[in-house]
Amino acid sequence: MLTLEAAPLELSQADAVALAELIDAELRSASRPRPFCLGCGRDIDKARLAIYAAARRCSVCAGIPCLARRVYQ
Incomplete structure (x- = not known):
């Protein structure tokens, strides 16, 4: 049986610093x-910011943090 897993994206050190x-x-x-x-x-x-900056990805799902803003109402 096949399972789908998101492949983690690689960031350069400069991109990781800019993202942080x-x-x-x-x-x-x-x-x-x-x-x-x-x-x-x-x-x-x-x-979580320190975790994102050090690991360059989410510690929960290994995804890349997104700067899209969630609107709270």
């Missing part, structure tokens, strides 16, 4: 919704 800086800038802005992981949908908060 963008995520940090988004988190500092209280007026904007938080960015989230495209893979599992988890919000990226201050506690």
